Amino acid sequence: EPEVTQTPSHQVTQMGQEVILRCVPISNHLYFYWYRQILGQKVEFLVSFYNNEISEKSEIFDDQFSVERPDGSNFTLKIRSTKLEDSAMYFCASSRGWLYNEQFFGPGTRLTVL
Amino acid sequence: EDKVVQSPLSLVVHEGDTVTLNCSYEVTNFRSLLWYKQEKKAPTFLFMLTSSGIEKKSGRLSSILDKKELSSILNITATQTGDSAIYLCALTILTGGGNKLTFGTGTQLKVEL
Numbered sequence: 134e135p136e137v138t139q140t141p142s143h144q145v146t147q148m149g150q151e152v153i154l155r156c157v158p159i160s161n162h163l164y165f166y167w168y169r170q171i172l173g174q175k176v177e178f179l180v181s182f183y184n185n186e187i188s189e190k191s192e193i194f195d196d197q198f199s200v201e202r203p204d205g206s207n208f209t210l211k212i213r214s215t216k217l218e219d220s221a222m223y224f225c226a227s228s229r230g231w232l233y234n235e236q237f238f239g240p241g242t243r244l245t246v247l
Numbered sequence: 248e249d250k251v252v253q254s255p256l257s258l259v260v261h262e263g264d265t266v267t268l269n270c271s272y273e274v275t276n277f278r279s280l281l282w283y284k285q286e287k288k289a290p291t292f293l294f295m296l297t298s299s300g301i302e303k304k305s306g307r308l309s310s311i312l313d314k315k316e317l318s319s320i321l322n323i324t325a326t327q328t329g330d331s332a333i334y335l336c337a338l339t340i341l342t343g344g345g346n347k348l349t350f351g352t353g354t355q356l357k358v359e360l
Contacts, residue, residue: 137289164346176290176335178347189342224289231346235281238289 135159137239139225145245146215154210154242156225165208166226166236167200169193176224182208183231215246249274253336253351261359264326268354270336271318278339280312280319281348285333293321293334326358 138157146152158165167179180190182200190198199211208227212219222243226236250273260266270280279297283290294303296312296319303310307326312319323330333355337348 166347168348175352176337176348176350178349181347189347191347222288226348228346234346235292235295236346236348237292238283240289 135161137225137227137237139223139239139242141242142240143243143245145247148217148246149214152212152215152244154212154223154225154244156208156210156239157206158208158225158227159229159237160206162227162229162237164188164228164231164234164236165200165202166228167210168224168226168238169221170224170241171221179210179223212244215244217246220244220246249338249340249349251336251338251349251351253334253354255354256352257355257357259357259359260326262327264358265322265324266326266356268321268323268334268336268356269318270321270351271316272336272338273317274338274340274349276341278341278346281337281339282310282319282321283335283337285335285353286331290335323356326356328358328360331356331358 140155165182170176180194181188197213201209222241224241225239228234228236252271254269282293294310298314307324310321333353335353336351
């Protein structure tokens, strides 16, 4: 059964460093998303991406964040200068379509900023 | 502001019990409601419900949306220890561009022998 994959599973970085989180969505899916979950809190939407551009972003997704689909399979989230409060589990998700299409989540990357 | 409220926050049951989890919402431009099961890491998809009110079933799990009450329930019958997880309710809201999910806090279910 196709699934969303993410690498790395755990990333530890120093405050101020740049990190890139990688995702491979399900191959025939067209819509891609990033969510994050701070420990003990809700899953929060960050950004949605379709047709090589951002279709929506949350208030969390400020200028420090960017997304890219560098090739036909990968979908990346970059955080330019990490802060302590960026420590969280980051989930990538994908869906086949827009309306009435469930989103499938990857296993997540745990980001720890020291 | 869109709200998704789940209840109870947590519960402990014994194997074989039946449980009912609740999700209520206040959102604009509602499109669909999704249930996910979160064990160790990633939420795994269970059901998608729409305003049609059609009940969804999969084995011992079932769910239905009440569009008048703006709520949904997730039923699990004959619970097993493998059902222990956090159950997340999420709403799809129609926005200008995307298709974001707005999640509730989840219900933590523990099934004991």
